[in-house]
């Protein structure tokens with residue numbers, strides 16, 4: 001592998017031998033894909049390869065991300081893998097491995113390599129890898145593989161509500177309680193994540209009881225050291241909820257936390273927010289040179305949802321400083337018009353956000369809006385549901 005690559009080392013954006021060596025060392029000599037991790041080097045041999053996060057080829061799978069030729073060949077743009085995974089990443093399509101997902105894998109591989117070396121004294125690192133489902137609707141082993149930003153499309157009747165219920169419970173186990181009496185059969189759900197060691201947190205719901213497991217062992221009902229935030233943007237109208245307290249309650253946050261992040265909000269549509277008395281006011285962009293503050297209750301439904309989304313984003317950023325974090329946003333395109341939907345999905349697909357995102361949607365906003373997203377679809381097949389996702 002090495003020699004054939006060196007013969008084309010003058011190709012645009014190609015990594016130098018020194019860069020490849022550093023990438024391999026940072027990954028502990030193993031493939032960076034979390035489920036692979038095969039050893040790629042030994043005494044005097046290196047059989048792995050450096051794949052490009054943003055593509056070196058102009059029409060490569062993930063575009064060039066606006067990078068210069070030098071940046072394309074930089075260590076920052078490389079990920080160390082076994083030969084077959086490097087091939088998949090360089091030649092596969094961008095929906096399979098997005099740039100954000102590859103950056104996440106690279107950071108995780110580095111953290112795991114440090115754990116092997118130092119036994120735990122490593123920088124914080126987390127990655128949510130998969131959701132494994134089993135119920136009458138979801139055949140055992142049904143797996144949703146998380147990307148950095150994952151778009152889960154489930155039209156009516158495909159079990160999206162059930163799936164949203166599982167995730168709401170992972171965010172707040174009290175959410176599972178009302179379900180229990182109405183569940184005639186068992187539902188098993190587990191989340192696989194890395195912290196950076198591999199972990200699994202599972203629940204079995206049904207027959208009026210909840211059983212939890214952690215790494216296969218029975219678990220006490222205590223908080224798991226991850227942060228899964230569930231956010232539903234619909235079902236809220238500021239028309240009958242005017243104050244900071246109502247807004248905070250609808251987001252499941254304390255008024256103190258919401259007030260603290262209001263001053264940091266910024267988007268092309270809302271350029272500022274503040275609390276006056278117990279009222280929340282926002283400054284809508286495009287209102288001219290005169291600064292005008294509008295009460296939350298006077299905003300349109302779309303503007304209210306945008307405000308709540310921006311607050312959720314700001315709070316989740318803070319939480320992600322302490323724990324591996326997944327933000328679940330339910331019914332996202334449903335509450336926004338096409339333009340706002342594109343804006344919000346673009347913000348969530350930013351590879352630099354310090355957490356992963358899962359969006360649940362009933363409608364498909366189209367491929368141009370989903371650039372940078374891992375797309376999964378719930379497909380009804382008779383009495384069962386299949387998770388349609390491109391995976392190797």
Ligand SMILES: [Zn+2]
Pocket residue numbers: 031032033036037038081082083084085
């Ligand atoms: Zn591999």
